Amino acid sequence: xxxxxxxxxxxxxxxxxxxxxxxxxxxxxxxxxxxxxxxxxxxxxxxxxxxxxxxxxxxxxxxxxxxxxxxxxxxxxxxxxxxxxxxxxxxxxxxxxxxxxxxxxxxxxxxxxxxxxxxxxxxxxxxxxxxxxxxxxxxxxxxxxxxxxxxxxxxxxxxxxxxxxxxxxxxxxxxxxxxxxxxxxxxxxxxxxxxxxxxxxxxxxxxxxxxxxxxxxxxxxxxxxxxxxxxxxxxxxxxxxxxxxxxxxxxxxxxxxxxxxxxxxxxxxxxxxxxxxxxxxxxxxxxxxxxxxxxxxxxxxxxxxxxxxxxxxxxxxxxxxxxxxxxxxxxxxxxxxxxxxxx
Amino acid sequence: xxxxxxxxxxxxxxxxxxxxxxxxxxxxxxxxxxxxxxxxxxxxxxxxxxxxxxxxxxxxxxxxxxxxxxxxxxxxxxxxxxxxxxxxxxxxxxxxxxxxxxxxxxxxxxxxxxxxxxxxxxxxxxxxxxxxxxxxxxxxxxxxxxxxxxxxxxxxxxxxxxxxxxxxxxxxxxxxxxxxxxxxxxxxxxxxxxxxxxxxxxxxxxxxxxxxxxxxxxxxxxxxxxxxxxxxxxxxxxxxxxxxxxxxxxxxxxxxxxxxxxxxxxxxxxxxxxxxxxxxxxxxxxxxxxxxxxxxxxxxxxxxxxxxxxxxxxxxxxxxxxxxxxxx
Ligand code: SF4
Ligand code: SF4
Ligand code: SF4
Ligand code: SF4
Ligand code: SF4
Numbered sequence: 001x002x003x004x005x006x007x008x009x010x011x012x013x014x015x016x017x018x019x020x021x022x023x024x025x026x027x028x029x030x031x032x033x034x035x036x037x038x039x040x041x042x043x044x045x046x047x048x049x050x051x052x053x054x055x056x057x058x059x060x061x062x063x064x065x066x067x068x069x070x071x072x073x074x075x076x077x078x079x080x081x082x083x084x085x086x087x088x089x090x091x092x093x094x095x096x097x098x099x100x101x102x103x104x105x106x107x108x109x110x111x112x113x114x115x116x117x118x119x120x121x122x123x124x125x126x127x128x129x130x131x132x133x134x135x136x137x138x139x140x141x142x143x144x145x146x147x148x149x150x151x152x153x154x155x156x157x158x159x160x161x162x163x164x165x166x167x168x169x170x171x172x173x174x175x176x177x178x179x180x181x182x183x184x185x186x187x188x189x190x191x192x193x194x195x196x197x198x199x200x201x202x203x204x205x206x207x208x209x210x211x212x213x214x215x216x217x218x219x220x221x222x223x224x225x226x227x228x229x230x231x232x233x234x235x236x237x238x239x240x241x242x243x244x245x246x247x248x249x250x251x252x253x254x255x256x257x258x259x260x261x262x263x264x265x266x267x268x269x270x271x272x273x274x275x276x277x278x279x280x281x282x283x284x285x286x287x288x289x290x291x292x293x294x295x296x297x298x299x300x301x302x303x304x305x306x307x308x309x310x311x312x313x314x315x316x317x318x319x320x321x322x323x324x325x326x327x328x329x330x331x332x333x334x335x336x337x338x339x340x341x342x343x
Numbered sequence: 344x345x346x347x348x349x350x351x352x353x354x355x356x357x358x359x360x361x362x363x364x365x366x367x368x369x370x371x372x373x374x375x376x377x378x379x380x381x382x383x384x385x386x387x388x389x390x391x392x393x394x395x396x397x398x399x400x401x402x403x404x405x406x407x408x409x410x411x412x413x414x415x416x417x418x419x420x421x422x423x424x425x426x427x428x429x430x431x432x433x434x435x436x437x438x439x440x441x442x443x444x445x446x447x448x449x450x451x452x453x454x455x456x457x458x459x460x461x462x463x464x465x466x467x468x469x470x471x472x473x474x475x476x477x478x479x480x481x482x483x484x485x486x487x488x489x490x491x492x493x494x495x496x497x498x499x500x501x502x503x504x505x506x507x508x509x510x511x512x513x514x515x516x517x518x519x520x521x522x523x524x525x526x527x528x529x530x531x532x533x534x535x536x537x538x539x540x541x542x543x544x545x546x547x548x549x550x551x552x553x554x555x556x557x558x559x560x561x562x563x564x565x566x567x568x569x570x571x572x573x574x575x576x577x578x579x580x581x582x583x584x585x586x587x588x589x590x591x592x593x594x595x596x597x598x599x600x601x602x603x604x605x606x607x608x609x610x611x612x613x614x615x616x617x618x619x620x621x622x623x624x625x626x627x628x629x630x631x632x633x634x635x636x637x638x639x640x641x642x643x644x645x646x647x648x649x650x651x652x653x654x655x656x657x658x659x660x661x662x663x664x665x666x667x668x669x670x671x
Contacts, residue, residue: 029546031616048465051616052552061552062582132483134465135375203482205374205468234381234406238556240615252581268582271554275572322457325556325613326401327378335374 001190002164002175002182009045009162013037015178016088020124023057024090025050034089045091045157048134049319053246054096055103057089058119061243062268065115065253070261081114084122088174091128094149095139095317099246100125102315105308106249124170127151129190131158131197136318138206138331144315146201147194156190163190206331211312213338214301222302223294227336232293234326239271241320241329242296247313250277272296297333346515347449348395351420354446354513356387358418364444365415368406370399376470377456381406395420397472400453400495402609404428405562407438417443422450423518424497426507427605427641428562434644435603437565440508447509449518452490452498457617459493462486496621497608500525507642525606529625548589550616553582557610557620563600570595593623601627602650605641634658 004012016022017037025044026035032044033052044050052061067078100120107116127149130137139146148154152171156163163186166175201207214222242248252270255263270277272295278285286292304313314330321329355367371382372394379394381401402425410417421429426447432438459467459479466482477488491499502525504518532540558564558571570576571592583589606628610620631638635649635657649657 029550029616029618031550033550033616051550062584132465134460135467135481200466200482204466230382233383234401236556236559236613238554238559238613240554240556240613243552243554244615254581266584268580268584270581274581276574321378323615325560327373327380331374332380 001186003161003186004182021087054092055246058116064266066265068263084118086122088124090126094144094146095315096246097127097149098144098315102247102313124174125151126153129156136321138316140201140207141209142316147197228294232290235293237273237289239273240323242271244319244323350513351395352393364418366417368403368419370394397454402607420446420448423504424607428607430507430644431641445508445510447506447512449514452494454493455495526629528622529629547618551589556613560609560613563603597623602648603640
């Protein structure tokens, strides 16, 4: 294990970013989100949850897929895909890292999504163990150890040092390039911190959430539960919960006329909470907000696991718990439909 | 249970059991003290989960639009600011006031759990209000704050504790008006140079994820199909492709609610990126006051707003842009 004084962190960021683009939590206009680090930038490593998750780096909110050029009656297709240069994604929490596995199963399954794959392969992921989880965190429920995430490199941080452990070949390469900034040691400090963190996690209010109902019940029985109506009543049909979610994977493909002879086809995040989600020429198969709301949670807790060997499409990051304007969320759904009520 | 909550639940029970109303719109207890959700109650049994505390910031008036479509008579609990939204919805024929019983309720300002967390308190397990104090317990210990430090932005600059409409009221303690000037934030922006102001908004709006929470929560945004959702409009967007699009959405929205926005503050409350959208709306309100005379949307449930009415006293807008022209 290696360690570096917290005062020297900017040197570390500068050193990494000199070699490869470095994406990490930055504070912009008061909020922490992943962004491209430049010297002098205000970093936000200590913020537990960035507003948007780290998935943006592989699956951006909007991205151009292809361009078309028209000349009279001729149309030429312009492949805009370029080789993605290696980059570093720094400070990913255990939940967000687990979310990559959820996304991989969708985007890397046959037929492979080459846009996603190129970015995923080019990336060295540095994960960051949590030290002060908060009440909305329930990663433990999904078997995630917030005190020991993997990735290419894992870091821990306390008030004095940042600790660094390489896990993979990619990780070793990154380590080599910044090794001169580090000293040896820190195993004991990390161990102590991990024990502390795990103790806190045990006590978190959602850590004992019980998902067995969703594992052991017929799909249609869950689908037909009358409670969906009440659960969805206050939902605004905004996309907040889906857009801050690290595992939400839906996108829409659209086109626009960029100039008289050019058409750009792009994709952008979509949300099953939106009224035109999966709209087809015959109309829409979900016409009420109850149906859309149900889709979100059925997908996370039933459909996705059904297709992916039981893996849930939720990692317990708690972003939807914090950000839903009307305080509706997956925990309330789980508890209402199947979990133990703790009162 | 606090006294106000007790009276509210009692009244809701009476209204439902006497069948005077078919449903009641209020707030329902969440997993914690600080996460109640809006809810519709149709039976006395359901009322056991009713809650009214410092975290009931959500404005319930817009839910009437969807609930009234299902029929029946509805009782709704509205805080002072929410009553203005109600009037505006009536004025715009979105809500039939004859089908609604408005019960206006006491509000001492609502709290912002995110502000509490920003103060470094995480793993919050409980919050308790004690007069002007808020006591927060967490897995890392407990902390005490002055209420003013942790109020929602909209409540820090509450426009008025007067009820714009009320069939009944439930008020136990006196509601003090806030001393804060709600236009101070706008004035700060006005003092900036054009470049500074542009940089400020560019920074703020570049955080926007186009989740539409601000639009969907807004009681003035009740278009059956928003132009930004209409694929046939040529303007439908789900993600801001560039800075221009980010700004366009917000500028169009601000213009569309101008003169109708009551300044209920919901847009800023719900924004996951904490974009101070209220500053855009308040700029419009401030300018409307200056150019057409003082006007508060939602003060009455009829009449026209200054932007859709002409009087000879109106300032000439072109001249107004250049100088200190005011309403005569
Ligand atoms: S659950 Fe909450 S965040 Fe999600 S769409 Fe509904 S109101 Fe918006
Ligand atoms: S559903 Fe909610 S808690 Fe689960 S991963 Fe998505 S945002 Fe996080
Ligand atoms: S269907 Fe809904 S919940 Fe599932 S990934 Fe898509 S947006 Fe997310
Ligand atoms: S704005 Fe005023 S009336 Fe409305 S919730 Fe806040 S303090 Fe209460
Ligand atoms: S709520 Fe905030 S992030 Fe969402 S669309 Fe509105 S301004 Fe953008």
